[in-house]
Amino acid sequence: QVQLQESGPGLLKPSETLSLTCTVSGGSISGFYWGWIRHSPGKGLQWIGYISYSGSTFYNPSLKSRLTISLDTSKIQFSLTLSSVTTADTAMYFCARVRTGAYYFDFWGQGTLVTVSS
């Protein structure tokens, strides 16, 4: 059974850069797309982006200018970097695996809460 676990700082100040890592266990990282989703009270669930096993990235246009998703196959991890955060970036962040050939998510992590506050 594939399992995903998010990790990263829980508290940031405005203008700082958010960095989160998702560690995958119980399966291969190769051959799949891997994504990030967030859930905030104000905006609900929002797709952030995903990365293919070959490193191609696909981002939500609303976040694209601040966003980088990368993949480390040797560590079986993928990461999210979001620059210049504001309070609007406060959310529960989830990592997930994308079902091959479609763009829904078949395995999710439990999520990590990120709060942006001065």
Place this chain on the structure above:
Amino acid sequence: DIQMTQSPSSLSASVGDRVTITCRASQGISNSLAWYRQTPGKAPKLLVYATTRLETGVPSRFSGSGSGTDYTLTINSLQPEDFATFFCQQYYSSPLTFGGGTKVESK
């Protein structure tokens, strides 16, 4: 962007009840719709994809239907683990978008 309007936002039900949740897309999504269940502190779980297809291991009390812009998740005989939040997701076009969620509470 395709907007997904989910209703109701919350409902009260009892174990054994039949529950229906609806998602309406702002344009046709050609059955490219998935449903998930989330309980606090746990990873969201994929229930249904391609509108009607049950994910492996998901109990048969769950079923999905719909076409065009209107889609439905039905839970026959609600179980204790179904007191949770359910949400839909369209994957017809980018950006992927989700419904606002339906919280199923115990009556």
